[in-house]
Amino acid sequence: MPLGVSMFLSLRGVTRRFGSVLAVDHVDLDLSEGEFVCFLGPSGCGKTTLLRLVAGLEILDEGEILLEETDLSGLPARKRNFGVVFQSYSLFPNLTVARNIAYGLECRKWAKAKIEARVGEMLDLVHLGQHAEKHPHELSGGMQQRVALARALAPEPSVLLLDEPLSALDAKVRESLRGEISELQRRLGITTIMVTHDQDEAMEMADRIVAMNRGRIEQVGSAEELYWEPATRFVGEFIGRINVLSASELRAGFDGPPGETALAIRPEHVVLSEDGAHSGTVRKVAFLGNTMRLGVEAGGQEIEIEVHGRRRRMNVGDTVTFDLPADRVRRLAVSSR
């Protein structure tokens, strides 16, 4: 991204420690206005902490967070005007749905009539108009999360922050809410960060994915970029499946000393052919409908091979030959730094 172009939200060297644990380790990231970004990574990698730092719910140990060139450190969560949706819906149990949505507007001292209009508008937006006077415990989990979304969006926040908003819901509700959140985000054009550990969710919803590991960013890019051009071994293994070539026999022909970089290829890129350069023995066969996944032992390691639309049966113990197309073998950094 060209220097000098001012970004909407910028994180620079953002760091947070808990005792000796480096929860977030010098993170740099730029978001443009209206973008939908997902923090993706395994549990404990620091996604929530990073989001909470942006929200102002945690205090930065180092670094700065800028919103349109303004440093936010020192500005408490209350004054940031960011909408936050938590994993546990955290609706106020003593207030009705309507009062929950009105809460942020009352804090901003909006006029009564204006509040009422805005609450109605938000209720329509999340299709909960007829539930305005109910209390949170009378609603299903999915409905509660929609109220939480409406409550966060009502005060017209400049950024929307979502911490695993769907992970407490069952699969079917999750599916429909994914679509609903994406659509809302696009319609309102609000800059959004969502935390998730579910790669499908991230790939389906996000404009850009921030892959995180151990408090650091491993790679930032679109779902396609992360899948086709993983920069690090971690990203390759976390998003989709990948074979890391360790046997010297399989690495032959690809330069570079082993250790510093890993050579890797996705299972669907390995080509089975009658006169392939490598041969191996089938150890596992999994038939998955239109695809078949083979575990093949070759050169002392196991290689996963995915085959599409093949009719002929394979059996454990069969010998197969295959090629590792050079343009499909990727050189992955062991870590981002």
Added chain:
Amino acid sequence: MSVGAPTVRASRLPDSDRLFGVFTVGATGLLLVTFVLIPLWAILKNSFVTPEGIGLDNFARYFADARFITVVGNTFEVGISVTLTTLVLAYGFAYAIQRTCMPFKGVLRIIALLPVFSPSLVQALGLQFLLGRNGFVNRTFGTEIDIYGFWGIFISDAVYAFPHAFLILSTALAVADARLYESAETLGAGPWRIFRTVTLPGTRYGIASAAFVVFTIVITDFGNPVVIGGNYSVLAVEIYNQVSGQANFAMGAVIGVLLLLPAALAVTGEKWIARRQFASLTSQSVPLVPRPNPARDIAWFAYSVLVALAILSLVAIVIYASFVRLWPYNLSFSLRHYEFDVQNGIQPLWTSISVAIVTALLAIVFVTGAAYANHAFPMRASRILYFLAILPAAVPGMVLGLGYILAFNTPGQPVYLIYDTILIIAVCNVYHYHAQGFLLATTNIKQISSTFDEASATLGATKLRTVWRVTLPMIWPTVLAVGVFFFMRAMVTLSAVIFLITPSTQLAAVSVLYLDDRGALNQAAAFAVCIMATVVAFLVLTQLALRLAGIRGVNLVR
């Protein structure tokens, strides 16, 4: 990546949340220092300061008197013997309630808690009617039992401390892992063996905790020993004798320190145990549900009824004696003791109720406020604040009361403005029972998830608004329970406030003491009945109001 663009800092105006935090923490700290630390300091100062300077002279003078050494010995004798007895009796009772299928558990439980609703001297009063010189037993059977002295204190304090031990042991016995019992049974262990190897070890923290609590209660109790101790004096009574009888404040302070030490040690021990106990609970255990076993259930029922009758008899005989013409000579029914035509008449009861209401209101604001401040604003000062908040648990009432005289009874200083009013009595009550109220509130505040606070903050609410709109609506049953607890304590307490009353701010519990002292036993009984009736009526009314408001499941007595 370094972008050289200059950045603008968001404004760093004094944040209202920070101001609110500094204010609540500061105010709480200031109040605790004023009403706990300064009185304690006054006691220490007075015990060490002599006309010749600072030193141990006062203590040397104390221990030079053989009588005083006996008093220390007496205090420990009563403390240890009552602790052991109460533990055994209460353990059996709690076991019967939690681990058997005996009938009438609810009623038995309420009877076991009865002593909490009455001033500590009521047990001794009842014992006088029952076993005193002209008591029921001596007159009926022609015996000559002399109850004044060790045995009087022993029995009345055992009854007084019983509910406290029962509550702790009952909680300890309520949590049990059924899997342990099943495996012990399948291994062929008999009931006695199971009890020794599974039940007893499983409740050892509860037992230790109850032991410390009972010991503290007994050595610091004033009401029962002053009524039935006779010549057998204990430290708490001795403070009273030195201060009220001889105006010897230095000696009072010395005895105060002597009483403070074991009490503080016992409370420290209890806190230490409580922390271990918490760590030993696991979430995966399978709860134990007692199965019916007629022979065992009947045996435990018989035991529990016996204990309950013993407790009940002391209360019942006080009520009975309040309605007879002249105990024990004329037992015809009479209401004349309820005319209260002596001293200030019924006025002390109204004063007590006013004090109790003021105490409850102050506690609702300042004790729950302290719990909130400690929870919501973690600062470097928080640990100190927490320590100050639970410190009063280690301070015997007599010591706190004397501390108030020594610290505040000097014209010209701010607290003197409320001295000799019911306000100082209410404040003393609030800080006397601060630890219990604070822990009750803290436990409940901790249970509400912090995401409500955070959600509220991200929506733009100040902490003050969050408290008002979110926190309070969620914890008000606890706030109410704190108020009820302090109301009850204020109605029945005797020890701290006895030093703070004046003729115009006389309290009901003190009236019972004075009437008893003058030999007006029937009137003392009537006054005691009024106190108990007020406490029970208050509880019933509050519970009823909650019902009418459609609120259920609020536990007011804890």
